Amino acid sequence: METPVNKPKQLRIALRNCGMLDPENIAESIVRDAYQALGKVLKEYSPQECINILKQSGLRGRGGAGFPTGLKWEIASKSKSDQKYVVCNADEGDPGAFMDRSILEGDPHSVLEAMAICGYCIGADKGLIYIRAEYPLAIKRLKIAISQAMEWGLLGKNILGSGFNFEIKLCYGAGAFVCGEETALIHSMEGKRGEPTNKPPFPATSGFMKKPTNVNNVETFANIAPIILKGPEWFSSIGTKNSKGTKVFALAGKINHVGLIEVPMGTSLREIIYEIGGGIKENKKFKAVQTGGPSGGCLTEKHLDTPIDYENLIAAGSMMGSGGMIVMDENDCMVSVAKFYLDFIVGESCGKCTPCRVGNKRLYEILERITQGKGVMKDLDKLKNLSYIIKDTALCGLGQTSPNPVFSTLENFYDEYYEHVVEKKCRAGHCKNLFHYVINEELCVGCAACKRCCPVHAITGEKRKPHYIDSNICIRCNECIEKCSFDAISIQLEPKILV
Amino acid sequence: MTHIKSLEQLTSKRDELKSNLSRLDDPNNSEKKVQIKVAMATCGIASGARTTMDFLTAELSKRNIPSVVTQTGCMGYCYAEPTIEVKLPGKEAVIFGYVDTKRADEIIEKYIKTGELTEGVIPRNYDTID
Structure with a gap:
């Protein structure tokens, strides 16, 4: 039986309540201090004071680009308008990423509360969550959370007797990757084509319905309440010089412990892969890790000890992105x-x-x-x-x-x-045109197991005589290798000259 | 229906709810209960968490064990879904992975009834804020 030995590498701030409470029961969130930060802000701070706290904390946008959140809120708060909006970007589209979905499914109130705080700071009374329609459970739980918060008086009119009003609605995205870009997202919410436009004007001055709009990612919002309750000094004590706090990563790919993790900024890739992730599957050799989704890049063995933060990832030719981490081993091309x-x-x-x-x-x-x-x-x-x-x-x-x-x-x-x-060689044995299968005549006993499983009938041979694979017909599905009990079939990397 | 009108009310409501919970957790209290949380995010449900949860709810009441079984979000151990957290009154919570109905049955019979740990315990690998 395993027992914990060292001090845990993970620190959960954004995920503090995920897996701890019933997301469909607001009472459980209340027990874990939900809406305390909102109450504190409404009672004790002016909008500018609250923005200053965020600026001091050093929190940066967790959607990928890493823009300072406090500054973003300040720009939106200084734009003059009769109507402003708070938008939560829950259009998570990177392959292999599921951080936002987990937060929304596990702790929806942390996002609702932070959106209300943002509304108070920038002077908005309407919030919109742009969520992809592929997340039905997250949508269901958000709807329940919003209606319960309205019922308890934690959203809606005159919140906690402060005179501040805030309501939140959902907008569904149809799953276009580009709609995670904020101008495209806003167009999509307005019912237009999800196409980006040039910035400036930034959404903070002219966004949804041409009104000042503050767009933040789900994970960014999930970090707000702890910063208010525990203070900006606490938050800025975690992380590296320019990247404060923690980051949630979705560990996927050829790794033993696939999962959702949250580590302080500055944790090295080696710690993430070998200590938290439990190493590479089947003890194969580590090749690379892909971070930042389609906009990111690969980190290799030489980056294993680089402390992960916004700047270091850019310097290494990748980017933070929203936090997908796909681990690849020697068999990936x-x-x-x-x-x-x-x-x-x-x-x-x-x-x-x-x-x-x-x-x-x-x-x-x-x-x-x-x-x-x-x-x-x-x-x-x-x-x-x-x-x-x-x-x-x-x-x-x-x-x-x-x-x-x-x-x-x-x-x-x-x-x-x-x-x-x-x-003309693929060392990983992945590119189908660059390798072929051969049957070792000395090992083959002619049992015909491979012949029977071959979906394209590429294997011929008489019973109890060595068989033969026709590479021109073979689709490289690997079925025969798995079926052969005598290890007679092997991959040959040199391409066969096809006739 | 609760309608909270001020921060003070919110705080007192929180404390009230907290003390209700601590009664469940007090081994000397007659209202004590075994608290079980089943990770029911999309990923957990896809791996069969709903079957596990239904099984636990039905079996615990059938076997007369005072308990509350609730759903919760992702615990982060995607490789070991379905995962559940079991908290015996007055004890540290323990997380079990790969909990199909067979293992759930084992957990009830062994860990919940006798306190003896079964296979599949996942060490908690993170700190959280409190």
């Missing part, structure tokens, strides 16, 4: 990883600007060629040049960051690209 993300981007590009719409498609085609063994050296230069052009000319954050997986894999895994192009 980095060219295919880049191709996977480009495929995602091609599908999610809104099509408004040419660099993103056409450029990414071309990048994808080049990568496709390389993984099929049809690449030439010139392609590698093309990849790089085109990536720079897209980065410099695309309209919004999605397009500008879309070549990042290419940059990062070219930078860290150039030799793998080289192998694909020159040697």
